[in-house]
Amino acid sequence: xxxxxxxxxxxxxxxxxxxxxxxxxxxxxxxxxxxxxxxxxxxxxxxxxxxxxxxxxxxxxxxxxxxxxxxxxxxxxxxxxxxxxxxxxxxxxxxxxxxxxxxxxxxxxxxxxxxxxxxxxxxxxxxxxxxxxxxxxxxxxxxxxxxxxxxxxxxxxxxxxxxxxxxxxxxxxxxxxxxxxxxxxxxxxxxxxxxxxxxxxxxxxxxxxxxxxxxxxxxxxxxxxxxxxxxxxxxxxxxxxxxxxxxxxxxxxxxxxxxxxxxxxxxxxxxxxxxxxxxxxxxxxxxxxxxxxxxxxxxxxxxx
Numbered sequence: 001x002x003x004x005x006x007x008x009x010x011x012x013x014x015x016x017x018x019x020x021x022x023x024x025x026x027x028x029x030x031x032x033x034x035x036x037x038x039x040x041x042x043x044x045x046x047x048x049x050x051x052x053x054x055x056x057x058x059x060x061x062x063x064x065x066x067x068x069x070x071x072x073x074x075x076x077x078x079x080x081x082x083x084x085x086x087x088x089x090x091x092x093x094x095x096x097x098x099x100x101x102x103x104x105x106x107x108x109x110x111x112x113x114x115x116x117x118x119x120x121x122x123x124x125x126x127x128x129x130x131x132x133x134x135x136x137x138x139x140x141x142x143x144x145x146x147x148x149x150x151x152x153x154x155x156x157x158x159x160x161x162x163x164x165x166x167x168x169x170x171x172x173x174x175x176x177x178x179x180x181x182x183x184x185x186x187x188x189x190x191x192x193x194x195x196x197x198x199x200x201x202x203x204x205x206x207x208x209x210x211x212x213x214x215x216x217x218x219x220x221x222x223x224x225x226x227x228x229x230x231x232x233x234x235x236x237x238x239x240x241x242x243x244x245x246x247x248x249x250x251x252x253x254x255x256x257x258x259x260x261x262x263x264x265x266x267x268x269x270x271x272x273x274x275x276x277x278x279x280x281x282x283x284x285x286x287x288x289x290x291x292x293x294x295x296x297x298x299x300x301x302x303x304x
Contacts, residue, residue, distance in 0.1 A: 019131065020072075022049035023145035026086070031154035033161055035295040037204060038169065040161035042154070044146055052128075052146045053106070054119065054158070059168040064115040065106035066130060072142045073101045078132035080114060082121040085148060094121075101132060122151045161295045166204055170283055173201045178237065180275040182220065185232035187240060195237065198279060199244045206290060210282040211246070213237055215255035216262075218271035227257035237277045 023046055024030070034041050042054040050068035057063075077098035084091025096114050101107055108130060110118070118128040131143040176198055178191040187195070202208055215234030217226040234253045242248050263270035 019141035019143045021143045021145065022046050023127075023129075023143075024147040024149070026147070026149050029147040029149035031150060033154060033157040033295075033297050035161045035165075036289045037164055037166050037293045037295075038289065040158060040165065040295065042158040042161075046144055046146075049144055050107075052144070054115065056162055056165070057169050058166040059172050061112035062115045062119065063112065064110040064118050064128075066108040066144065067106045071101065071103075071107045072134050072136075073107070073130075073132040074135040074138070075101050075103055076132075077101075078108065078130050080110065081129050081131065082117070083127045083129050083145065085125055085127055091126075094126075099130075118146070119155075122146065122148045123155065124148075125151075157297045161297075164295060166201065168197065168201055170201070170205065170208075170281070173198045174281045174283070176279045177276045178279075179272060180233055180277075182218070182271070182275065183229070184275075185229060186236050191237075192240065195240055195279075196244070198281070199241065199246060202246060202281070204293075205283070207284045207287045208281050209250065209284055211241065211251045212278075212280040212282070213241075213251060213253045214278045214280075215253070216260060216274055216276050216278070217258050218274040219258040219261070219265040220271065223257055227255060230257050231255035233275075234277050237279070 024044060028047070029044065031042065031044050034043075037058065039055065039057045042056075044052045046052055046066075049070075049072075050066065053065040053067055055063050055065050078101050080096040080099050082094040082096065084093065096117060099108055099110055099114075121128055125148045127145045127148055129143055129145040131141060134140045134142055176194060178187055178194055180187075202211070213234050215230035215232075215237075217230045217233075219226065234255050238248075238251055238253050241251060258265070258274065261270070261274045262276075263273035265271050265274060
């Protein structure tokens with residue numbers, strides 16, 4: 001729904017004209033929870049404007065997003081606030097600063113601190129809001145609010161979705177490396193922890209179809225010897241992956257000796273960075289998430 005209301009924000013006091021407000025009313029507020037082991041969405045429809053979404057990716061904190069069907073706000077800093085519910089008009093508003101409106105969806109994304117403040121406010125029955133001038137007229141204003149009606153019950157569904165998330169996401173493991181001491185060719189316990197984290201993810205994401213392992217060395221010694229050292233290093237990492245149950249058909253190994261340094265070989269610190277095996281994962285972005293990895297809220301479980 002939308003209606004004209006007076007803007008209760010100090011930042012807009014200089015323009016005391018009415019704002020066009022978008023948001024669910026007490027009667028039509030609806031929350032929805034969806035997700036998988038990779039991410040969770042907790043959202044409310046903003047009638048006539050878009051979606052207010054709490055999005056949490058595996059391995060990361062929650063982010064509040066405003067996803068619009070047709071954005072009316074200027075592409076600049078919008079005012080972020082927490083308002084008292086309409087039945088407490090004399091309540092105090094809380095100013096949370098500003099955040100930029102952008103042209104690409106999501107049109108607004110808040111940091112984890114303010115996203116959690118939004119969740120906290122909703123649990124208290126308060127209404128988060130975004131207010132800003134329109135892109136087509138600097139004298140006209142728009143306010144989008146998130147209704148707290150029915151929030152506590154669906155919040156528990158959201159928490160259940162969050163609890164089943166993996167401890168990491170694809171981007172956190174897709175590009176990794178293990179380092180070696182001078183002349184060393186075998187991984188140590190710390191390296192195994194890094195590799196175990198990658199292997200854990202591999203076993204939970206069937207969309208990953210390829211693993212590329214590249215061995216490198218510093219420039220100390222003969223080029224042929226360095227190439228053989230880099231080969232031994234990458235083969236040791238490959239053996240560990242296979243020993244832990246990774247399909248060898250997924251793995252491609254290459255060894256380069258000292259050909260591709262990432263730091264100067266003129267310093268000890270640089271040489272240490274160059275003695276490495278890099279691990280790169282490839283994922284089928286267009287592959288549907290298997291049903292067994294999708295979160296099903298309680299009411300949908302009973303329907304099925």
